[in-house]
Amino acid sequence: xxxxxxxxxxxxxxxxxxxxxxxxxxxxxxxxxxxxxxxxxxxxxxxxxxxxxxxxxxxxxxxxxxxxxxxxxxxxxxxxxxxxxxxxxxxxxxxxxxxxxxxxxxxxxxxxxxxxxxxxxxxxxxxxxxxxxxxxxxxxxxxxxxxxxxxxxxxxxxxxxxxxxxxxxxxxxxxxxxxxxxxxxxxxxxxxxxxxxxxxxxxxxxxxxxxxxxxxxxxxxxxxxxxxxxxxxxxxxxxxxxxxxxxxxxxxxxxxxxxxxxxxxxxxxxxxx
Numbered sequence: 197x198x199x200x201x202x203x204x205x206x207x208x209x210x211x212x213x214x215x216x217x218x219x220x221x222x223x224x225x226x227x228x229x230x231x232x233x234x235x236x237x238x239x240x241x242x243x244x245x246x247x248x249x250x251x252x253x254x255x256x257x258x259x260x261x262x263x264x265x266x267x268x269x270x271x272x273x274x275x276x277x278x279x280x281x282x283x284x285x286x287x288x289x290x291x292x293x294x295x296x297x298x299x300x301x302x303x304x305x306x307x308x309x310x311x312x313x314x315x316x317x318x319x320x321x322x323x324x325x326x327x328x329x330x331x332x333x334x335x336x337x338x339x340x341x342x343x344x345x346x347x348x349x350x351x352x353x354x355x356x357x358x359x360x361x362x363x364x365x366x367x368x369x370x371x372x373x374x375x376x377x378x379x380x381x382x383x384x385x386x387x388x389x390x391x392x393x394x395x396x397x398x399x400x401x402x403x404x405x406x407x408x409x410x411x412x413x414x415x416x417x418x419x420x421x422x423x424x425x426x427x428x429x430x431x432x433x434x435x436x437x438x439x440x441x442x443x444x445x446x447x448x449x450x451x452x453x454x455x456x457x458x459x460x461x462x463x464x465x466x467x468x469x
Contacts, residue, residue: 197245198235200228200270202252202263216288222248225270227278236279237239245320246270249287252327255300257309259287260273264313271319272331281319286310286322292331294419303328334421336362336437337377340413341392351387353409357417358391359398360431365424366397373418374400379407393432425451430459 201222213223223231228246234241250263264286291300300311303325310321337358345351364370374389384405391398400417409415425439439451 197247197283198223198228198231198243199247199249201206202248202250202266204259204266205411208315215467221447225266228270229273232274232279232281233277245283245285245288246274246281247285247322249324250289252289253291254289254299255291257301257305258402260286260306261313263307264310268314268317271317272325283320283322284314285316285317285322285324288326288328290325290328292328292419292422294371297371304452311450330422332420332421334419336372336417336420336424338417340409340411340415342411343409351385353387353389353406355391355400355415357433357437358393358401358432359395360393360429360434361391361437362400362420362424365400366395372420374401374404374406375416375418376407376409377414377416380410380413382408385409391436432460435459 199220199222201224202403203224219270232243232246235241246267248267250259254260267284267286271284274281277348290303290306293299314321336357338355338361340353341356342354343351344354359366362372365372385408386405387409388402389400389404390407391400427435428436430436435454435456436451438449441448441450446468
């Protein structure tokens with residue numbers, strides 16, 4: 197399949213928008229038609245379809261409908277040239293229902309829009325919902341190490357978790373609901389929630405109203421089931437967190453926390469040292 201850039205703006209953040217002309221993804225419609233024809237005439241290639249993906253965390257179906265309408269036109273033009281197009285991959289990007297934001301369109305709304313846009317187009321469809329399924333399936337559990345209060349009253353919650361464990365807030369300004377496991381009684385307190393890495397970017401949120409917190413409290417970052425563990429790193433020589441799979445009252449450690457010896461063993465010395 198050939199990926200096409202439909203030049204449609206969508207996505208909640210510039211770093212997760214993938215369907216505009218100035219994004220690196222895909223080829224233009226004119227180039228797609230040329231490449232598809234060339235591939236169809238090449239004995240070693242068998243093009244079967246075209247694909248697009250215009251971004252992530254899309255909460256409005258209008259950009260998707262615009263892109264999909266363009267993709268339908270491409271399929272019809274290719275078929276009009278006598279070329280076989282068997283599959284149309286419309287990508288993913290439908291918004292995750294985060295806790296603090298308006299509810300995005302449902303998969304049923306999305307399906308109805310596609311049925312309307314593609315009405316009568318006889319083709320096999322592919323969809324990649326990905327993060328919409330995975331995001332709310334996981335949390336990052338962290339412990340409060342210290343409450344640091346400045347003379348002016350600003351309060352920092354310093355956690356044992358850091359940007360290497362959940363990079364989305366630092367990279368995308370992403371919002372994650374923060375839930376204390378055992379909320380303390382009392383009026384909400386406004387905190388900056390940060391990690392221990394020597395980076396100002398190691399900040400999960402600023403000026404967030406939360407139940408009162410103390411050292412030793414456990415909190416959960418919600419919606420960490422996508423771009424959480426898979427984007428984690430050993431930056432600052434921090435060990436990867438263990439991954440725990442939970443089903444009801446049962447749990448299993450499916451990726452143990454490594455040891456420092458195991459982490460350092462992956463670094464070989466050069467022969468001249």
